[in-house]
Amino acid sequence: MCEFKHKIMTRGAKKHTERRNMKKELLKEELEKRGMNQLELANLSGLTPSTVSRILNGDRECGVKIAAKITNALKLKPATACKIFFED
Numbered sequence: 676m677c678e679f680k681h682k683i684m685t686r687g688a689k690k691h692t693e694r695r696n697m698k699k700e701l702l703k704e705e706l707e708k709r710g711m712n713q714l715e716l717a718n719l720s721g722l723t724p725s726t727v728s729r730i731l732n733g734d735r736e737c738g739v740k741i742a743a744k745i746t747n748a749l750k751l752k753p754a755t756a757c758k759i760f761f762e763d
Contacts, residue, residue, distance in 0.1 A: 695736070720748035722741065722745070
């Protein structure tokens with residue numbers, strides 16, 4: 676792989692990680708606003724505690740189904756849910 680291509684790919688990976696970290700922080704803020712912990716979110720959303728933990732640690736992305744479960748469990752406004760799960 677040429678050096679230029681490697682730099683571009685590395686930069687893209689860093690930006691992806693930064694976005695994922697920002698999104699997990701937004702989700703953690705929403706939990707804190709509600710005085711909820713990971714286990715409570717798991718129980719309300721129907722997700723496993725492991726899945727919730729991986730999302731909040733930034734180790735897992737949310738697809739539409741999981742995002743919908745979390746949105747419903749936290750009663751998030753649509754704009755907030757979009758910001759957390761879908762905006763770049």
